[in-house]
Amino acid sequence: MNIVVSLKQTFDTEAKIVLTGGKIDATGVNVVINPYDEFAIEEALKLKEKFGGEVTVVSVGGDKVEASIRTALAMGCDQGVLVNDPTLENVDEWAVAEILAKAVAQIPYDLILAGRIAVDDGSSQVAVRLADSLNLPSVSSILKLDIEGDKATVVREIDGGTETLELSIPAVLTAQKGLNEPRYPSMMGIMKAKKKELKVLTLADLGISAADVASKMSAPKFSLPTPRTAGKKMSGEPAEQAAELAKLLREEAKVI
């Protein structure tokens, strides 16, 4: 069973976001594999252990992303593909999905897995758009996956409960927290990862031009949440303090 995992590199979840000129400043920020994509990698590796086959990690991004793909290879994935093209700065989700679809089309696959959301922009669009582009069924936020022949049974999270679905594969499934516990790359895995293939492709290698995937959307501005201000201290008699507090809760905080 051959599986493709779509991977995105994101900021470390503890990274402090700094805006420079209205743009997110990546200087000195530690980057990691999007945590939800780690669930997808783990599920792919478990299926590989059960059914055999190969796991290919595919990503779109710059040079730095190679390190995250290497980590996935160290965890046990077999090969990596990175679409790295200088024209691909600030691309939208539609463009990324189109590029991924072209890259994935070159790889034999029975299943495509991805994280349900990227912790940076949180759009949850790419995997679903990829399914659409490849004309595949898709289920998001899965918590359990069983494969039998060309049938997949998945349990996914819905509002206030879970839903069990059956679908044929190939399909695109996105992983929710709880699907599994991702493994650590072992030291032996890190050594092996060095020798695994990591193919770096440009748009031309995929037979597409920058104009073919010109973004339909742009993000001209970012802003940070309003910083928390210091607390207020009441003074006076207890009754006065209570009255003051009630007034503030009603007029300023607008909670009562």
Place this chain on the structure above:
Amino acid sequence: MNFGLTEEQQMVQEMARNFAEKEIAPFIEEDEENHHYRREILTKMGELGLLGWSIPEEYGGNGMGWMEGVTALYEIAKVHTSWRLAISGNCWGPAMTINEWGTPEQKEKYIPGLVSGESVGSFAITEANSGSDVGSMKTFATDKGDHFVLNGSKMWISGGHTCDIGLVYAATTEGGGAKGLSCFIVDYNNTPGIERIPIHSKVGMWPAPTSELVFENAVIPKENLLGPLNKGFQICMWMLNNTRMGCATGSAALGAACLDGAVNYANERTQFGQPIGKFQMIQQQIAEMKLEDEAAKFLVYRAAWLKENKLPSQQATSIAKVFGCNCAVHGANMAMKIYGSYGYSTEYPCGRWLRDAKQFETLEGTSNIHMGIIAGIELGYQPNR
């Protein structure tokens, strides 16, 4: 000259950091309070290859060496100092020493288990009346033809009552001093005549077990003699030159933990209307910690690089160890001052840092012994091995 980590070393660093944060950090408070040794952490470390540095792959080695080993130990020790001992106690101690001095049968029998984490390892040198003066040890192994009989006792042995396999150094020649010592591989689970007594009175390193060992007519098979008879002192010094990297790296990492903690606290704690980090006297303390932290880390990497390249490393190891100890003790002391009253509370880590830091000045050669090695080599009184 390149001060950067390779791509693989960065992956090792990230993996070890994640491992320590997820597998070790959640248990710190509970295990400190109960003086509890959590063997499953060592087992997991073994499974992930964190105990297989500089060991041939045929015996389960991870294919990596000293630079990667110190990188991993640093990240683990930074989270919880006690857990640095897993690497020294299994890999840099017994496994590496058996790999250097053992017969093919000994290597095959003992190294894979120590590296995979299936066995817990230890090494026993110190006795109640024999510390720095290793040659004065009284534990004696009598040659009985087809086996040795071991009598005596050992003190302050890391992992002594939790280990499966250990190296034990003992005298084999009456009055032979350093020239009459030998090294034995002891299978603790299958050797009658060994009493293992946990020591609960340590000032720090609470989740790391320490023991007294009493040998009473313990029968050690002939094939468990490691290396030549009466070469034990040489083997011991060779081993210590490796295991001391655990102290050097662990102490540098502890200093770094103190610095990180102090920086966070100084940025968060507000007095006189501003974070205390804005005060020059706090800045002086932070700067002192940073100076030592940076230097200690580079001394560790320098000594590891010498070892990786099979160059004389004894002086560099002693320098890294002494400097690392100073960095840890000073760092812990400074952190406690910066944290103020909270630093003196057991709800904050300063107390643990200080208790753990003090061990480094004593174990695997006191700072005085290491200063002696550094000076002796510098003055030409002894070779730099």
